[in-house]
Amino acid sequence: MHHKTLAELSAGLAAGEFSSVELTRHFLERIRAHDERLNSFITVTEEQALAAAEAVDARRAAGEAGPLTGIPLAHKDIFCTLDVRTSCGSRMLDNFVSPYDATVVERLAAAGMVMLGKTNMDEFAMGSSNETSCYGPVHNPWDTERVPGGSSGGSAAAVAARLTPVATGTDTGGSIRQPAALTGITGLKPTYGRCSRWGMIAFASSLDQAGPMARTAEDCALLLSGMAGFDPRDSTSAERPVDDYLAALDRPLDGLKVGLVREFMAQDGLHSGVAAATEAVLEELKRQGAEVVEVSLPHAHLSVPAYYVVAPAECSSNLSRFDGVRFGPRCEDPKDLEDLYKRSRSEGFGAEVKRRILIGAYALSAGYYDAYYLKAQQVRQLIAQDFRVAFEQVDLIVSPTTPDVAFPLGAKTDDPVAMYLQDIYTIAVNLAGLPAISIPAPAADGLPTGFQMIGNHFDEACLLNVAHRLQQATDWHRHAPEGF
Amino acid sequence: MQWEVVIGLEIHTQLATRSKIFSGSSTAFGAGPNTQASLIDLGMPGTLPVLNRRAVEYAVRFAKAIGAELGERSVFARKNYFYPDLPKGYQISQFELPIVGRGQVEIVLDDDGVKTVGVTRAHLEEDAGKSLHEDFHGMTGIDLNRAGTPLLEIVSEPDMRSAKEAVAYARKIHQIVTWLGICDGNMQEGSFRCDANVSVRPLGKEKLGTRTELKNINSFRFLERAIDYEIERQIDILEDGGRIVQETRLYDAERDETRSMRSKEEANDYRYFPDPDLLPVVLDEAFIEEATRDMPELPDARRARFQEQHGLSAYDANALTATRAQANYYEAVVAACGDAKLAANWVMGELAGALNKAGCGIEDCPVPAPALGGLLARILDDTISGKIAKQVFEAMWAGEGDADRVIDARGLKQITDAGAIEALVDEVIAANPQQVENYRNADPAKRPKMIGFFVGQVMKKSQGKANPQQVNALLREKLGG
Known part of the structure; x- marks a missing residue:
């Protein structure tokens, strides 16, 4: 049952082959049986899940069921969930039980989805390996000695290991796409503003975006349909209708113009197996009638440095509210206000979060603002402009999702810059606010690789369409890790 | 030495909107602690601000009232600092691009002269909460009811040259915002707060002296006293060969003095940057027209x-x-x-x-x-x-x-009947022969003054009802001379 996709499970529920309660039990059992090896969940909400499943079964009996009704899912622990601990992978929020639901959580629950629990993640979504979580690292189901990528590593590992049919993730610089690539699943980062950020604990507000993680593009389309849409509680959410992603899935690819990013293929450190995997996907695209050309993103090499000014700057401010005053742990016996702040924050945050707060506070400080923050914003404009020019020539821009396959746990923890370069192909997309998807490509060294497709603003339908067509013709996304 | 005083004011006006600037909580004054604080006001993780349209309309009205340029595109920025009554660790304010640009107001001085004072800018921002230091046994209580209340901070040019002028300007702003109905102007409840930047310089010198910022002033009377105290303090220091330290000073109304609160060296680096949670405010003609359509004559x-x-x-x-x-x-x-x-x-x-x-x-x-x-x-x-x-x-x-x-x-109708008045006049003349004598012998130039006595007597007899002009005329005629 757990090998079925969301679409298949949905059909099974509709046909009465099984109930949501049975489905939910099955996945809860799988979590119990396998997650010890993966550590992909921080919190499993068994009781609530079963109660919710019962309720949606009743809804179905009353004739109120949509395609998502009764389907279990996991939420990244960055989404606030009413009456459930929402930790963000941080000691700072270990005791935080949210008093409200995030919009994404609320919408999916309203569509009848059943939350199995909250998935592990890099602390406050800062990391590319899921090793910065205060709940310990997540293991990659393809090789448990390796990382699953991050920061949505728990969601990625859980979906790859079939512990949940689908999961939500968030992507600030690649946090959906990179772990999707490293665990062999499909993950979509929508256009900035497509999904509401209300209730999504902010890392870098101008870059953060929620998105679906699943095994197929079709499942991503189903899940995104439930997540996306305007939300008056988020001023940056887009006030425009959501496309019918499902209706667009089967469009043929004849005449599609695809641009391969020249600079990304020439990048130092690109694994030859990953490059070969990209070539293989391109061949399939051509076979289906797409035309592949090269495009240039001349400022893309500046995206990592620009990102590591903008994102930390925003995070340094976003994380100021974690001060030990209203929620989260407070240090013992503070001797005065300053001591309370210093110790509560020193004890509550992990090393990577502190590093980024420091970088960000520095970049915004008087005398440095123009040289760092303002300059980075200018670079961001140039990168967005690069994409605009490229999209005048092509419908879709493609590249590998990551330069390498999953690396061993601990391999990059002492070298933050090497870790940051994990996101070298994904970050530019966030800086430009564009949608992008990572789909499984042929394995390299027996490990998953990802193929990234970047669309024009609000053209998620195109990404899902092309990804779906590729997946209809190939089986790269069908492989399951052994032992799960 | 002759000194010239230079004063600029920063006035925080609380906008009279029903709900807060970035949340739907009520702004009513006086509710129990934290009963008007929503998830947003509490700075809960994952919450986001949404701008109150009415606050923008009020700012637009103010801009129109002072003939100010309206920022076609204004931007909210975060002012970062830690304080327990600042729940997010930053205040949402405006920095580089405020909603209201340069404008001016006219103040009327005591000598009936009119002076123009420049308004540098006015920007929208949210208020912080309150720290309560009593009743908590060495701890501090936090009340976030006020957190997120909309403020329009109005910054003047350093155009005032005396405490009196500063007060006239503050009153003028108070008049405008209450006139427009965008602020209730209640100074006791903190709806209208003035901070004064004060410096002195030798008369005729161009270069401004070092300024101090006076805070905690909650009446026009205290504003005048605080500034006068501060002027004197600064002049004393300078005349003794000392120098002024740039600092923030609190006015203590009970002692009628200002006290140092923090110096520039201790001042925060606020690390302002545009708030990525809020879109720039772009004002189009239709919005401005709607906001100002019902504005009263100013x-x-x-x-x-x-x-x-x-x-x-x-x-x-x-x-x-x-x-x-x-x-x-x-x-x-x-x-x-x-x-x-x-x-x-x-x-x-x-x-x-x-x-x-x-x-x-x-x-x-x-x-x-x-x-x-x-x-x-x-x-x-x-x-x-x-x-x-x-x-x-x-x-x-x-x-x-x-x-x-x-x-x-x-029965207060005036007596205008000539006969009745004549009778009263005759009575008074008859009853006061000595005064009549004196009057008739007096220098004619002094007589108009002396006639007042007789007028008073007649009015008294008529219980104030006799027509004074008629009484006057008749007395002059009868007393002659």
């Missing part, structure tokens, strides 16, 4: 019109336009009696005195404007004298009805 325009149309002095016109309610009242009195000057004297004199004594505002005046106009009409048609009118006014104030009714009921 105080300066009305003052000018009062001067022109009613022949008032700048000082009187200014006083009569202190508030919109006052100006409306005055014009209603004029309409009812037809004499602008008499109406001005009464509204600023008898009426203001009575209101002051009763401690009530003109909005709650027990004598409606048409009724006061009716009273003045009786002076004008010689039914009563101005003196009797004061009696009638008191009765009207006490609720005895309109002027005619009081005059009737109390």
Whole structure:
């Protein structure tokens, strides 16, 4: 049952082959049986899940069921969930039980989805390996000695290991796409503003975006349909209708113009197996009638440095509210206000979060603002402009999702810059606010690789369409890790 | 040495919106601690601000009122600092691109002169909460009801040259924001707060002296006293060869002094940057038109019109336009009696005195404007004298009805019958032979003054009802000389 996709499970529920309660039990059992090896969940909400499943079964009996009704899912622990601990992978929020639901959580629950629990993640979504979580690292189901990528590593590992049919993730610089690539699943980062950020604990507000993680593009389309849409509680959410992603899935690819990013293929450190995997996907695209050309993103090499000014700057401010005053742990016996702040924050945050707060506070400080923050914003404009020019020539821009396959746990923890370069192909997309998807490509060294497709603003339908067509013709996304 | 004082004010006006600037919580004053704090006001993880449209409209009205440029595109920025009553660890404010640009207001000085004071800018921001230091046994309580209340911070040019001018400017801003109805102007509740930047420099020097910022001033009287104290303090230091430290100082009303709060060295680096949670505010013509459509005639325009149309002095016109309610009242009195000057004297004199004594505002005046106009009409048609009118006014104030009714009921109608007045005049002349003698022997130049005694006697005999002009004329005739 757990090998079925969301679409298949949905059909099974509709046909009465099984109930949501049975489905939910099955996945809860799988979590119990396998997650010890993966550590992909921080919190499993068994009781609530079963109660919710019962309720949606009743809804179905009353004739109120949509395609998502009764389907279990996991939420990244960055989404606030009413009456459930929402930790963000941080000691700072270990005791935080949210008093409200995030919009994404609320919408999916309203569509009848059943939350199995909250998935592990890099602390406050800062990391590319899921090793910065205060709940310990997540293991990659393809090789448990390796990382699953991050920061949505728990969601990625859980979906790859079939512990949940689908999961939500968030992507600030690649946090959906990179772990999707490293665990062999499909993950979509929508256009900035497509999904509401209300209730999504902010890392870098101008870059953060929620998105679906699943095994197929079709499942991503189903899940995104439930997540996306305007939300008056988020001023940056887009006030425009959501496309019918499902209706667009089967469009043929004849005449599609695809641009391969020249600079990304020439990048130092690109694994030859990953490059070969990209070539293989391109061949399939051509076979289906797409035309592949090269495009240039001349400022893309500046995206990592620009990102590591903008994102930390925003995070340094976003994380100021974690001060030990209203929620989260407070240090013992503070001797005065300053001591309370210093110790509560020193004890509550992990090393990577502190590093980024420091970088960000520095970049915004008087005398440095123009040289760092303002300059980075200018670079961001140039990168967005690069994409605009490229999209005048092509419908879709493609590249590998990551330069390498999953690396061993601990391999990059002492070298933050090497870790940051994990996101070298994904970050530019966030800086430009564009949608992008990572789909499984042929394995390299027996490990998953990802193929990234970047669309024009609000053209998620195109990404899902092309990804779906590729997946209809190939089986790269069908492989399951052994032992799960 | 002669010193020149340079003062600029930063005025925080709390906008009279029903809900907060970035959340739907109520802004009502005086509720139990933290009962008007939503998830957003508490800075809960994952919450986001949404701008209150009404706050923007109010800022636009203010801009129009002071002839300011409106920022076509204004940007909210985060001002980062840690304090327990600042839940997010940053205040959402505006920094580089405020909503209201350069404008100006006119203030009327004591000598009836008019001075223009520049407004540098005005920006929208959210208020912080309150720290409560009592009743917590060495701890501090936090009340976030006020957190997120909309403020319009109005920053002036350093154009004021005395505490009096600063107060006149502050009153002017107070007049405008309450006139527009965008702020209730309540200084005790903190709806209108002034910070003053004060420096002194040798007269004639271009370069500004080092300034200090005075905070915690909650009345116009204290504003004047705090600035005067600070001017004196700075001059004393400079004359003793010392130098002024740039710092923030708190005004202590009880001791009537300012005290150092923090120096520039200790000041925060606020690390301002555009708030990525909020879109830039882009004002289009339609929005501005809608926001300003129902704007009332503004105080300066009305003052000018009062001067022109009613022949008032700048000082009187200014006083009569202190508030919109006052100006409306005055014009209603004029309409009812037809004499602008008499109406001005009464509204600023008898009426203001009575209101002051009763401690009530003109909005709650027990004598409606048409009724006061009716009273003045009786002076004008010689039914009563101005003196009797004061009696009638008191009765009207006490609720005895309109002027005619009081005059009737109390028999206060003026005596204009020549025969009756003559009889009274004769009586007085007969009863005061010595005074008559003195009068007749006096230097004619002194006589007009001396006649006052006889007028007084006649009026007394008539219980104030005799027509004073007739009494005067008759006395002059009878006393001769």
